[in-house]
Amino acid sequence: MMKLPSLFKRPSHRQFTYEPRHYDPDKEELAARLARAKYDAEADRNSPDYEPGRTIKGAMRQQSRLQRKGGDFSQVIFVSGFALVMGAYWYFGPWALLSLIGLVYLYIRLKR
Secondary structure (H helix, E strand, O other): OOOOOOOOOOOOOOOOOOOOOOOOHHHHHHHHHHHHHHHHHHHHHHOOOOOOOHHHHHHHHHHHHHHHHHHHHHHHHHHHHHHHHHHHHHHHOHHHHHHHHHHHHHHHHHHO
């Protein structure tokens, strides 16, 4: 069959384009926190008392102080324990080491 000429143009077929959207609340929260941190960093940089690296220096100092405090005490305990074990070995002989190993084993078993 032949198409007859017409005075009016017929509308063409319309396509429906659908793009699915996915809402991720964690991603939204992360983006908001990053934007807030960026804004705060810019505000801090523009303040007159801004000193680059000030907070990092303070955190590093505090962390090293905490590590030093705990490290000194554990070193004292280790050295004194080692001296005690060597003294017991010198005075009592190999039985002192065997009994020490047995006591450590019992301590570990009972602690569980």
